[in-house]
Amino acid sequence: xxxxxxxxxxxxxxxxxxxxxxxxxxxxxxxxxxxxxxxxxxxxxxxxxxxxxxxxxxxxxxxxxxxxxxxxxxxxxxxxxxxxxxxxxxxxxxxxxxxxxxxxxxxxxxxxxxxxxxxxxxxxxxxxxxxxxxxxxxxxxxxxxxxxxxxxxxxxxxxxxxxxxxxxxxxxxxxxxxxxxxxxxxxxxxxxxxxxxxxxxxxxxxxxxxxxxxxxxxxxxxxxxxxxxxx
Amino acid sequence: xxxxxxxxxxxxxxxxxxxxxxxxxxxxxxxxxxxxxxxxxxxxxxxxxxxxxxxxxxxxxxxxxxxxxxxxxxxxxxxxxxxxxxxxxxxxxxxxxxxxxxxxxxxxxxxxxxxxxxxxxxxxxxxxxxxxxxxxxxxxxxxxxxxxxxxxxxxxxxxxxxxxxxxxxxxxxxxxxxxxxxxxxxxxxxxxxxxxxxxxxxxxxxxxxxxxxxxxxxxxxxxxxxxxxxxxxxxxxxxxxxxxxx
Numbered sequence: 001x002x003x004x005x006x007x008x009x010x011x012x013x014x015x016x017x018x019x020x021x022x023x024x025x026x027x028x029x030x031x032x033x034x035x036x037x038x039x040x041x042x043x044x045x046x047x048x049x050x051x052x053x054x055x056x057x058x059x060x061x062x063x064x065x066x067x068x069x070x071x072x073x074x075x076x077x078x079x080x081x082x083x084x085x086x087x088x089x090x091x092x093x094x095x096x097x098x099x100x101x102x103x104x105x106x107x108x109x110x111x112x113x114x115x116x117x118x119x120x121x122x123x124x125x126x127x128x129x130x131x132x133x134x135x136x137x138x139x140x141x142x143x144x145x146x147x148x149x150x151x152x153x154x155x156x157x158x159x160x161x162x163x164x165x166x167x168x169x170x171x172x173x174x175x176x177x178x179x180x181x182x183x184x185x186x187x188x189x190x191x192x193x194x195x196x197x198x199x200x201x202x203x204x205x206x207x208x209x210x211x212x213x214x215x216x217x218x219x220x221x222x223x224x225x226x227x228x229x230x231x
Numbered sequence: 232x233x234x235x236x237x238x239x240x241x242x243x244x245x246x247x248x249x250x251x252x253x254x255x256x257x258x259x260x261x262x263x264x265x266x267x268x269x270x271x272x273x274x275x276x277x278x279x280x281x282x283x284x285x286x287x288x289x290x291x292x293x294x295x296x297x298x299x300x301x302x303x304x305x306x307x308x309x310x311x312x313x314x315x316x317x318x319x320x321x322x323x324x325x326x327x328x329x330x331x332x333x334x335x336x337x338x339x340x341x342x343x344x345x346x347x348x349x350x351x352x353x354x355x356x357x358x359x360x361x362x363x364x365x366x367x368x369x370x371x372x373x374x375x376x377x378x379x380x381x382x383x384x385x386x387x388x389x390x391x392x393x394x395x396x397x398x399x400x401x402x403x404x405x406x407x408x409x410x411x412x413x414x415x416x417x418x419x420x421x422x423x424x425x426x427x428x429x430x431x432x433x434x435x436x437x438x439x440x441x442x443x444x445x446x447x448x449x450x451x452x453x454x455x456x457x458x459x460x461x462x463x464x465x466x467x468x469x470x471x472x473x474x475x476x477x
Contacts, residue, residue: 051316
């Protein structure tokens, strides 16, 4: 069953077209890479799915409805920036998530924090950028959501932490959920993906299972991406 | 959900304003204790603490205003907006939570000053003064009958004060939201919007005042309610339909 669907989805900022009559259908139970160069519309798509932006025309549906309070309750979103209040302690953030999201698994979050040895009594502003990113990821992945929208989850962290983050994503998402990972660091995420969506200038130019891409082109997705988007 | 939003907003402000209230209360005790000394070091302490108290009250007022603006701007339209608008909460709940938090903090500020006044009085009075005061309060209640009318008038005054406060707060929120429509210079845009609103309100008010004459309390209440609705709808429309976080 399709959990996320775009129908002729278009978003313009003044004269700039970020999404151009995009059509895309994504199914539950898959980890999908949303791949494209900078400015191809990845973040715009994810923001529309979270109702942080309204489309200019067309529509995006999550479990059959346009983004609203009900869809927000089943979507777990990781923005591409530090978005947590700096004054809050990690424990206070756990309470916050538990208060607002009924699907938040606090025990799981605490366990992940412990494994990573993140001191939960510290205020966010006292943590390093990399540690903040990890806290954000832990909060996002500790929800039992139907859709995970992860915008550049690995861009800001070192390669060793990247592996850890990807392992966290793979081992923590609910089996029947859709995980959409937006990134341009394809080599790093390739091993965990089921499907890849290539985005160019606001249009989907390819949407296939990873194995199919490898079989058809005889290349890794990373190598194929470099070929398609060669400047 | 509304209660939870208010609780977190309250927490964010409380950690900054409570210490200021604490300082005000400590100074009130000092002022009360030294107020009866008319010379020597006691008097110097009294003068200094009185001056400090005035400065802190002024700082508290400015800090409250700053925090109410800052909370709306950073929590909803800054990076934290990515957290807040992703919550399963409606836009109107976000706005109402912000308005109620603002109202609560303005009331808290008034309450803090009132408590300080009482403390100063209690600590400056002798036992005899205190007994006299209680006696006169008691006789006030027995001599003066509070009629229903006095009570209604008091309630109306309080309602008008609260509505005036809310209308100013929502006006600021609407201005910040309009500034948000600019892709850059958002703060400048907000200031222009605020000035624009003020001029528009002035023009409309002079027109209406002729007709309504502003005689009854209820016409003032209705007038304020209309402005709150207008500013509230502008804020809601922009946050719900035209949101574009940086």
